[in-house]
Amino acid sequence: MGITYLASPYTPHNGESITERYDAVRKYAAKLMEQGETVFCPIAHSHPIGDYLPAHLLHDHDFWMKQDLPILRACTKLVVLMLPGWLESRGVADEVKLARELGLRIEWHRYDASMDEYAINLWTLGQLWDPHPFTPKETPKETILQEAQRLVHGDRGAAYGHPLDNFTQTAELWAAILETPVTAEEVALCMIAVKISRQCNAPKRDNVVDIAGYAETLQMTIEERARRGETIKFDNPSYEEWAAKHGPGRPAFTSDSV
Numbered sequence: 678m679g680i681t682y683l684a685s686p687y688t689p690h691n692g693e694s695i696t697e698r699y700d701a702v703r704k705y706a707a708k709l710m711e712q713g714e715t716v717f718c719p720i721a722h723s724h725p726i727g728d729y730l731p732a733h734l735l736h737d738h739d740f741w742m743k744q745d746l747p748i749l750r751a752c753t754k755l756v757v758l759m760l761p762g763w764l765e766s767r768g769v770a771d772e773v774k775l776a777r778e779l780g781l782r783i784e785w786h787r788y789d790a791s792m793d794e795y796a797i798n799l800w801t802l803g804q805l806w807d808p809h810p811f812t813p814k815e816t817p818k819e820t821i822l823q824e825a826q827r828l829v830h831g832d833r834g835a836a837y838g839h840p841l842d843n844f845t846q847t848a849e850l851w852a853a854i855l856e857t858p859v860t861a862e863e864v865a866l867c868m869i870a871v872k873i874s875r876q877c878n879a880p881k882r883d884n885v886v887d888i889a890g891y892a893e894t895l896q897m898t899i900e901e902r903a904r905r906g907e908t909i910k911f912d913n914p915s916y917e918e919w920a921a922k923h924g925p926g927r928p929a930f931t932s933d934s935v
Contacts, residue, residue, distance in 0.1 A: 679753025683718040686766035699724045719745040754782045825889035840894035841901040860909050865895035
């Protein structure tokens, strides 16, 4: 037997408290387990953990989807518990969308507040009765700029550090290869050029998102340099020293220089 993923809305509805919503989902998960199902319930799993998370993550949709959707990929069935507000739930919409992409069996269980009847299994005649023929109330797709903002100021920012520091490290490597000074700002501009080149060769949304993202990091670099009171300076050697030795412009690669 596979694993059943129990999806349900988390946000309280019509004056209901978070605790009441949490208790209802746990009670339903227990009933499914009694019936012999192996159940993963993201709300029952995550609600207690929220007590130990910083406040800004508690209602961060992307954070919770990053926790839950990989587990859904390992499941064989999705059960949607249709608590009040289920159709407007962004999380349920994302879970249903992924389940459909994976080809999972989806069951829609109607919740009875009296709990005398725990569910009506709407799988009949071998056909799935879908109470919503399209993906339920999907969140409007992010714009290019919104996606770039999320990436720059989200996981990537935490992983790579501030663009000024990251681009400065890259600039030092490029300077050693090119034998000419390179600034952090020039790294950002060159990365934009790389993405423009890729877009010209094979247009796709990711390239445009990255162009916007690098434009954002360029401005962040400029502002952070000003905040630190730094000025652009070239060391080892200075541009003037390099130009006096090699002449203006970048060195040309020849078979002798490789």
